[in-house]
Amino acid sequence: MANGLVIHVNGKEHRVRATPDAPLLYVLRNELGLNGPQFGCGNENCGACTVLLGSKATKSCKLPVSDATSGTITTLEGLMTDGELHPVQRAFIEEQAAQCGYCSSGMIMATAALLWKNPHPTDEQIRQALDGNLCRCGAHLRILRAVTRAAALFEQEGE
């Protein structure tokens, strides 16, 4: 399979050298040089590696790259359009919604997926949507506020 698979990441097509069973996370980080998705557990338990597959929040640490060839992949880096921050990124900055920030990429991607599907989530629905994303520093309350603010920003901007 040396001449490889094609994946669509952040609006671009990439031919990759990875074998089909290589986890998508390593391909994104090491072949494409992306920094957003992080390695946390390798077992889909913590959410640090969350990316969007289509519009769905997807953990990339175990997913074979060959299972990601048909859809489009968006990482933290791909949320920006023309250098403009995505409303979820802006909301996270405005709420200062992190401590160490290692889980932030996963939190932001999970939030983007949630708001895509449900633009007006209740507090309960937000907690449910983020329950698979762990934060060790205890920035949870700020993250919840950021999600609520992001929803408001979307509404203001008529998205």
Place this chain on the structure above:
Amino acid sequence: MPEEKPEWGESWEEDSAWSETGAIKKANQVDDWLAIDPDGAVTVFSGKIDSGTGVQTALAQIVAEELDVPMERVRMVMGDTARTPDEGITAGSTTIKFGGFALRHASAEARRALLEMASNRLDAAVDELIVRDGVITVSHHPAQTLTYAELMGGKRFNRAITLHAPLKPPAEYRVVGKPAPRVDLPLKFTGAPSFVHNVRVPGMLHARVVRPPSAGAELVSIDETSVPDARVVRLGNFIGVAAEREEQAVHAAKQLQVKWRETARLPKMEKLHAFIRRQATSDNIVREEGKVDSALRKATTRIKATYQQPFQAHASIGPSCAVADVQPDRAVIWCSTRGVYPLRDALAGLLQMRPEQIRVTFVEGAGSYGQNGSNDVAADAAILSRAVGKPVRVQWSREDEFAWEPLAPAMEMEVRGGLDKQGDVIAWRYDVWTPPHIAGAGLLAEQLITGKPPAPPDWFGGGDRNALTNYRIPNQRVCAHWLSSLPLRTSSMRSLGGAANTFANESFIDELAAAAKVDPLEFRLRHLDDPRAIQVLKSAAARAGWRSPLPAGEGRGIAFARYENEEAYVATVAQVRVDTTSGEARVQRIVVAHDCGLIINPDGLRNQIEGNVIQSTSRALKEQVTWDDSHITSLDWERYPILKFSELPNVEVGLIDRPDQPATGAGEPATITTAPAIANAIFAASGARMREIPFTPTRVKAALSSRIGESSR
């Protein structure tokens, strides 16, 4: 109130990390700490590091304030043996206190130097000059101005820090004390390479370590042909695999055929505390006042209780990672160590190089909350890079992290107390069994290579933090019983022994209040004189509605401490619902009142306190490391669960700002009062007294049934 330090404390105190002026003595030039760049920016060199707390922003605020430059023109360089001063390790909530002290004086000295230069150039007296945003103006000739960059012209200050340059009075602060957005967050939220996990060096190989199945196991044989795509490195019992691609290294670490001879035998989990009490100890008295034994005999009411703290993990979200490029005569290590200089010296020993040949550069890791695997993985990377002759990136797996990171030590606390007829505490005898909470814990690679266990501790400390209370008690003895080690490898974690000791002290004062039939808040206030202590308690209680009614099955508990007995004051009120059928204790709400003197960055401070509260709630309710006969078994997030979004309490933080009081650290204080506040709330809700962390449903149910047993007796 100068406090007696145990004799063991001295080497700690001399370290440059642990005093205000220690680092300035070693690096006494303004140029060691900051530079005015030709573009007018200020580059700050801090030997401290930011472990995800946002402290770099607070340090930048201090410099911006004292030097009169805008925040956005301050660039922080932290923890680099090639560029920054030696400030020891970053720990103990001292970055603002000591690191901030040094930068404040360096900035004040720089400002004075700049004013003197401007005075010459503009032919005006220093007191006729005004500084604003890095521009100096003659007050009666506003057209006569010079910028810092023009004055310096890219040159050095060549000036010593005297500690006598005038400091700005806090009343004139414009930056310090105001919320400042974190400088690092926009980068982290857009995918800039912020973490050590993102360091990439040309030609770098990806590596994984292959650890023994249990501590002390010896390698019998290894079949290198079992991993054709990877290079195998073996030194003693240290094994690593390195490959071009990360997934190859991961695969090789799983596939490598290794036979080990295991020898470890761990005490049974349920017998750990009996084991701890059987060990030989070295004892010291932390505080003795009055005659505790005779006061206990004379007391009208006497009670005794034993409290237990389990092993807990730092459990960083990102497992340890480091990149090393080791060549025969020089080495560069990128890692998230908390002390670049101490690690450089340790690596020099391991690599048999001179310290000057090694550059250790700090790059942020995931939040660490103490000494986790960050130094160990740096050593792994250095050893592997030297062995393969190429730069190497080592990433620990989640299982590596849980199995091999040094842990927060298990501890046991026993308290006896006596009340007089009026219900006042007249006697208090406190004993704690603990190993030293050592920051270093040695380097795992070194221990595996040489087969030698870590050196015995040369310092006993940390485990007695907050063993003493701040209550007025006429007869008391507080004693620490030091074990030289525990069956699992340990280090330091947020507040060291402060959390376990405060759990015991603040639960026990509640038990005494119950015995005296006095409201727990009232009982605490009765034994306190310090107005700042009284204020945090009253403030937390008022905000929490201490005496307001609660639904059935819920209770409120309160806890107070002054961190390290002389730092920040914290009071916490927890509101907990106890399900007596399932035993689940659910924390509904936590209210904190916090007084850490002068506040530098209110929003950053709130963020720290919220983090302390949520993490310590998680530790109190859910967390303990588990093991079988020879292995740690809590190797993933299912077996070492932490608090999730669906389990969060509401948290409210009340800040008390005291601009006239020195700023103390805030990274740890609010961690220590959470567990006792929750335990006391469980008691208030259900009558179940929790003396063992974590308060799992099984334990709550056991405490509920022993309560029924007691009342029927």
